[in-house]
Amino acid sequence: MEFELSDEQLAYQDAARQFAAGEFAPLAAQWDENEEFPKAALAKAGELGFCSLYTPESAGGLGLSRLDASIVFEELARGCTSTTAFLTIHNMALWMIATFGTEGARESFCPKLASGEALVSYCLTEPGAGSDAAALKSTARQVDGGYRLNGTKAFISGAGDTDVLVVMARLVNAEGVQPGAKGICAFAVDARSEGVGFGRKEAKMGWNSQPTRQINFEDVFVPESHRLGAEGEGFKIAMKGLDGGRINIATCSVGTAQAAIDQTCTYLGERKAFGQTIGSFQALQFKLADMATHLVASRQMVRLAAFKLDRGHADATTYCAMAKRLATDLCFDICNDALQLHGGYGYIKEFPLERHVRDTRVHQILEGTNEIMRMIIGRRLLIEGASTVL
Numbered sequence: 001m002e003f004e005l006s007d008e009q010l011a012y013q014d015a016a017r018q019f020a021a022g023e024f025a026p027l028a029a030q031w032d033e034n035e036e037f038p039k040a041a042l043a044k045a046g047e048l049g050f051c052s053l054y055t056p057e058s059a060g061g062l063g064l065s066r067l068d069a070s071i072v073f074e075e076l077a078r079g080c081t082s083t084t085a086f087l088t089i090h091n092m093a094l095w096m097i098a099t100f101g102t103e104g105a106r107e108s109f110c111p112k113l114a115s116g117e118a119l120v121s122y123c124l125t126e127p128g129a130g131s132d133a134a135a136l137k138s139t140a141r142q143v144d145g146g147y148r149l150n151g152t153k154a155f156i157s158g159a160g161d162t163d164v165l166v167v168m169a170r171l172v173n174a175e176g177v178q179p180g181a182k183g184i185c186a187f188a189v190d191a192r193s194e195g196v197g198f199g200r201k202e203a204k205m206g207w208n209s210q211p212t213r214q215i216n217f218e219d220v221f222v223p224e225s226h227r228l229g230a231e232g233e234g235f236k237i238a239m240k241g242l243d244g245g246r247i248n249i250a251t252c253s254v255g256t257a258q259a260a261i262d263q264t265c266t267y268l269g270e271r272k273a274f275g276q277t278i279g280s281f282q283a284l285q286f287k288l289a290d291m292a293t294h295l296v297a298s299r300q301m302v303r304l305a306a307f308k309l310d311r312g313h314a315d316a317t318t319y320c321a322m323a324k325r326l327a328t329d330l331c332f333d334i335c336n337d338a339l340q341l342h343g344g345y346g347y348i349k350e351f352p353l354e355r356h357v358r359d360t361r362v363h364q365i366l367e368g369t370n371e372i373m374r375m376i377i378g379r380r381l382l383i384e385g386a387s388t389v390l
């Protein structure tokens with residue numbers, strides 16, 4: 001068992017740290033305040049390969065492992081949580097097209113997505129189907145040469161500003177509407193296709209550097225070659241994407257909590273109360289100690305889950321759910337505690353703590369809520385013998 005990063009991993013980490021410090025951190029507060037989607041910064045990230053970290057090289061990606069990718073995402077999130085979180089969704093959806101797409105779909109979409117010239121959204125959730133995603137109602141009706149998509153997707157990150165949509169929809173064929181998870185197909189859809197419409201930009205608590213919108217599909221034609229995987233495999237593909245997505249989101253929480261702790265260490269050494277720096281109060285040292293311990297535990301859990309996914313471990317999904325649950329809960333608490341240790345200044349926008357709290361809060365909700373993560377873990381544990389193999 002090796003816990004140290006390799007020289008190569010240290011080099012990726014250093015490149016990402018420098019990029020985040022130069023291109024993300026100085027503008028993160030402005031992007032948040034102005035609700036600005038920083039496409040130019042994302043394109044620069046693409047130049048370094050950050051838009052296609054674990055996409056296979058054959059599809060134009062860097063072909064890194066999930067573990068390597070998590071090291072990069074963590075550093076980027078230290079610079080801007082919300083922008084990095086979008087970048088992770090882009091990486092996930094691109095990986096789905098590169099892995100499950102036909103040659104035609106790969107050629108149409110992957111080069112520009114891998115380089116960051118174009119961006120992609122992941123469209124699973126619907127107004128009436130979030131946690132119970134397999135209950136989705138959007139349809140893909142079989143027609144000559146392809147499918148016609150109809151329905152509405154909700155809460156889609158990047159929607160309205162992205163070029164490609166990975167869409168999960170229910171197959172309707174000669175036998176009628178196909179029920180359950182096995183009736184779902186996945187598609188890569190050009191966001192400018194006729195019949196694609198976008199709702200208003202949602203006003204959100206955090207994640208303000210990326211837009212979130214509903215998407216309506218009205219008889220949108222998708223060629224058969226743009227289906228991902230076989231008919232009926234769409235839900236499985238969507239969940240495979242999310243295994244990695246959950247590691248990514250957890251990593252964004254870890255990077256943000258690291259930034260919050262860095263900021264807090266500085267502040268405890270500077271701020272004075274009762275004639276001494278507040279860092280000399282043992283109560284605050286104990287709080288800081290717990291924050292750092294929880295940070296390291298979160299990071300190691302995320303890296304373990306990434307390792308399991310890289311190895312194709314049979315319980316990788318369970319580990320990804322554990323990592324997402326643990327890291328997003330603990331790291332949200334770290335950011336909130338960091339805010340508390342800054343006193344009133346923590347609540348003021350001049351400091352980044354309140355943004356860290358707002359940005360990490362949603363990580364407990366999306367890509368499967370933390371209740372759903374517990375459901376995945378609990379169900380697995382109740383299978384005979386599972387508690388001893390995990």
Ligand SMILES: Cc1cc2nc3c(=O)[nH]c(=O)nc-3n(C[C@H](O)[C@H](O)[C@H](O)COP(=O)(O)OP(=O)(O)OC[C@H]3O[C@@H](n4cnc5c(N)ncnc54)[C@H](O)[C@@H]3O)c2cc1C
Nearest residue numbers: 122123124125129130131155156157365366367368369371
């Ligand atoms: C900012 C933002 C960005 C998003 N981006 C995307 C995106 O890009 N693509 C996409 O497809 N989706 C996206 N989502 C949607 C997100 O994944 C869903 O909001 C999430 O899965 C929860 O679904 P829901 O909102 O319908 O909540 P519901 O499913 O209605 O859940 C409501 C509450 O009930 C709990 N609950 C539900 N079922 C159970 C159960 N069986 N046991 C215990 N508790 C349960 C939930 O945990 C939650 O607390 C985004 C959401 C947000 C807020």
